[in-house]
Amino acid sequence: MSQELVRAVTAAVRHAGTRLLNRYSTAARQPGLPELLADLHANDLTVVDVLEPALAEALPEARWLNDEHGSGPLPDGAWWLIDPVGGNLNAVHGMTDWNIGVSLVRDGRPVLAVLYFPLLDEMFTATAGGGSFLNGVPIRVSDKQALDGALTGTGQAQPGTTATLADRTGAAYAAMAKAALYVRISVPVSHQLAQVAAGRMDLHWQFDNVRAHAAGVLLVLEAGGTVTDLDGQPWDITSDSYLAAAPGLHAAALDILTT
Structure with a gap:
């Protein structure tokens, strides 16, 4: 996995996060379901409008799938799987647990992951065989035994x-x-x-x-x-x-x- 591709994806995700922060408010309150659904949709579009063209340019042969709730097998080849706003329901209620997620899946196996927490400016990245990182620093799971x-x-x-x-x-x-x-x-x-x-x-x-x-x-x-x-x-x-x-x-x- 080229570092150039990793840099391109993280830059796109960070840009999308900045745009979403402009919409986000801890004071957000919707009077009913129609307004709630409209805000969810608007948040998703804010992210997709940035990511879709940026990822297509970064890796033209990869197909795109806005795949928040999809399941099951994928055809062979490279796929961008996007969860535009993970925790979108939290975001539109002014809570803090939400993120932007992108993975590149090749022949059914993830080879690149980018997960961004805009409120904390925490950028998680991983490549197959290359380790996991938080803001460029390697991370490891815990060593607990019980x-x-x-x-x-x-x-x-x-x-x-x-x-x-x-x-x-x-x-x-x-x-x-x-x-x-x-x-x-x-x-x-x-x-x-x-x-x-x-x-x-x-x-x-x-x-x-x-x-x-x-x-x-x-x-x-x-x-x-x-x-x-x-x-x-x-x-x-x-x-x-x-x-x-x-x-x-x-x-x-x-x-x-x-x-």
């Missing part, structure tokens, strides 16, 4: 949920809460994956994998984390679920989540 000191988390990847998935998530929370120091349930998922990569959190699991998680997953993998599906097989973009964890905690967490 769940009793672990900060863990999960979230809801897609709007709405089935009763079965809600019950499964609740049962998993109860089980993990009995073993771990703390369980955080929040969105965006990409925020939590970045924190796992940086060693600020220790593990994150999902029962609903979507392709836009590829950026966060690559960050964890390149930071030395272990990412598998809940059968213990290596993560794939088509996996139904996954666990991303510090290596010393993965086996114990997987046992909890599968029993």
